[in-house]
Amino acid sequence: MSVLLDSSKTQPTWPIVIRRRQFPKLAWNSIPALLLIGVLVVLLAYPVGLLFLKSFVASRPGHTSVWTIQGWVEAFTDAKLPLALGNTFFLAAVRVAVTSGLAIFFAWVVTRTDTPLKGFIEMALWLGFFLPLLPVTMGWILLLDPHYGLLNKWLVGAFGLSQAPFDIYSYGGIVWCHLAFSTSVRFMLMTPAFSAMDAAMEEAGLVCGSNRAGVLMRVTIPALAPAVLASTALGFIRSLESFEIEMVLGIPAGIYVVSTKIWDFIHWEPPLYDRATALCSIFLLFIFLLVWLHRVFLRGREYVTVTGRSHIAESFTLGRWRWLTCGLCVLFIVVMIFLPLATLVIGTFMELFGHFDLATTWTTRHWTGMFTDPVFLRSVKNTVMLGLSAALVGTLVYALISYLIVRTALPGRGFIDILTWLPWALPGILISLALLWTILSSGETIKLLYGTVWLLGLAIIIKEMPLGTQIIKAAVQQISPELEEASKTTGADWLDYFRRILLPLLKPTMLSVAIIVFISATRDIPTVIFLTTHETRTLSLLMLDYMAEADQEKAAVLGVFIIFLILALLLIGKLLGFRRPSVS
């Protein structure tokens, strides 16, 4: 059975919604959309263009700045670059392959089956996304370091092994430490699409004689291709850029990736931003390739799974197999999420994480120290303001852009689609620098933004635009245009449709995106580093202060605090009646 619908039967007729492959008719109400395109060009293309332009300017202290391609030449003639490129793509491919399988499995279990403890599994996987990467990696090192790792030591002692069975400083170690976070985030992005799918399609598959695995592979996953593909593409690009774990675990083992080379250039003294930008062009090229492939794959097909008809949300009955799916999920959660979380919390009560032989091993001073820091409260206030504003405004903007790309035929929407990927071609610190240059070279009115939390919010919205837009875009692709037609027939205007139909249907996806943006706002240091001031200090910069003084324990306290902060906000949201809406 095919779930691909004939696109000609479901075309929207809104003034700015023009049939595909027709010459665009610009109505007056296209102007806001065109304005949005203009704003995006200014916010995305201009800073990135400026950055690349400046990468051709070389300046060393005491010397005059000159135009040169030296930075690019030096970046690309590095003999070790091919090896780093190979490592980068290899690690990204393995990570994406493993996390794709896991995320699809968990999303399917939680949304389409009668597996016990589904609520717990979903909540725990969300928790995996909240875990701060570096402290968790420290926890894994404590367990799996070949020299002093506790688990290794125990295994060597218990089984009389000649050497430690695990080495965290390896390709496998890097992938392992990424698993919880990467799987969780992809689970979060896929779940709304899975839950919005009409079970009638799967029922039809079963009626036609397929078994449950066959239905999953031949109906469910193909029908959800936009969401799965978008999340895979995002995951792949994110993996290419990832550097924190690669730096901690890769460098001691001689495993270098492109992102650690970029980090090198940025941390040179004085920083070599030109070479860093030059290397970023690799990501840019790859993003263009990926966007093209994505478009080629989805071209000419529709992936509508949410229509105006009644929605069947029944679960597959797995019979006794449901205990196996439950057991696998719980095993993953215990090993990959609860174990590191417990290590993280225990670590915050140790004088020095992993050192059990000190005169004072246990302490609460990291907790008391953080709460008595005079800038803590201001940082919390700024972070909540930043997180909420970026999450709310960002998610709304991403939804508008997604609608514009998927449901209109405005000129330039393809260009906008590509533009939205741009922020992931650059590491956060270069985005921050580019934005700083852009704002400071603008008019006096725009310069007023400098030194405010709103500018930090803008930076975060830009940084997370690829994720937000692509995921919401995938969700919009699942919603049938007939709903838009129906709303128009009943006399609603476009705003009514957007507000009362589209947004509620997108709510689960938007909630996931909003939480990701919020987390990013609370944790992201590089993207805001050039834009913060004394007054706009956030929790992430407080974390930087702690790490500068080798106090990773206090930084971990902050990580745990942020988890509680998010859980509290979610709880408040729930108490205020914010629930995942029924798609029917």
Added chain:
Amino acid sequence: MLSMKKPVAGAELDGAEDCVGRPSAVFARGRFFAPRKRDHFCIGRLRTGETDRQPVQIFALAFWIAAAIVVLALPSLALAQTPAVWQQQWDNTVTGAKKEGRVVVFGPAGEIIRNALVEAFSKSFPDVTLEYVGGRAAEGAARVKAERDGGVFSLDVFIGGAVTAMELSAFGALERLEPALILPEVKDPKFWRDGRLEFTNPTTRYTLVFSSQPNPPLIYNLKQVNVTEIDQLYELLDPKWKGRVVLNDPLIAGPAGSLFRWLWRILGADQATDYFRKMRAQAGAIDRDQRRQVEWVVHGKYAWLLGPNNAMLYQLAQRGLKFGVLPEFKDYGTHIGTGSGCVALMNRAPHHNAALVFLNWFLKKDGQAVWSKALNLQTRRLDVPLDHIPSYLLVKPGAKYWISYYEKDALRSAREEAVIKELFGR
């Protein structure tokens, strides 16, 4: 002759850099701050060896006599203005600062230094808010440049490393510092080590070095290493250490970068290249996590660590980690750095009066004591207690030191950079 080792014939000495007016950074015995004979009169000349120094001895003597007269005369000249004059200037500045209400200072990241400075300054000047922006100095410089290109002037005072201060100076962001020093106890050289205010560039005098200390070249595991096995530079290349050594990454800014610069200067280009190559072969790991590499040594994963971070060592020792510290090599001494111990006044500072108030407060005993206590670093002021500073960070009479913070020594030569990149590049 104060240097211990003759330059190797044909060795690269970066002659042009060596000879810019100031007692050079080539290591000196006894008093690390003492100007070296051989560097004084080589402006515009390429140093070629010991014999070159003979013709200038008479000039050297004359210079020292003249310098002594100037030094003796300076206090009376400097303090020639009556107390009423500086007091009046100071009162006016403080009044102006109160009107401005705040001062924006960029300095090293860290909760301890941030809170210590803000708290102490607010006690002394409750009407002036200190806005302390902490971060990596290089990022601070990039930001200041962008701001100034865009016509924004937000920063008043910069505290950081010599290289970044040099960058700020290069794009004309700094103001000469001496005219900003108002309080006699700040501007009077007698309160400062070596009887002078130390600048990274004695000609331009934009950046004042207020704090400098010896950097211990390595730390070691107390159970695995006897200090006598590693207290000479070439002992580190003993095959028994192969694979048991961790190097702090010299590629990026930091103490290891400075250490490798020092080795390059004292060994000369050829010998240093050879030494670096052999050291690279010894290394079991090259790491950037400056806390973890210390922990590796404590855990016994590696026997010793080359190029540790001072501040990190102190923090971790305070918290209970035990490791041995080699203060300097017996044969080559060590290098002296500033860390973040340079201060500069921004020109077109938006809160100029408040900036002057902060600078004078910061450079007098009170401010320097706060700095020294918070970071456990030695200030160059002579009246600040040293009892809280670990002994390996104190300048020792008779030890050999190379000074790393002069502008002329700040950047690597092209050859040096190529070698470092080839051996340690990713």
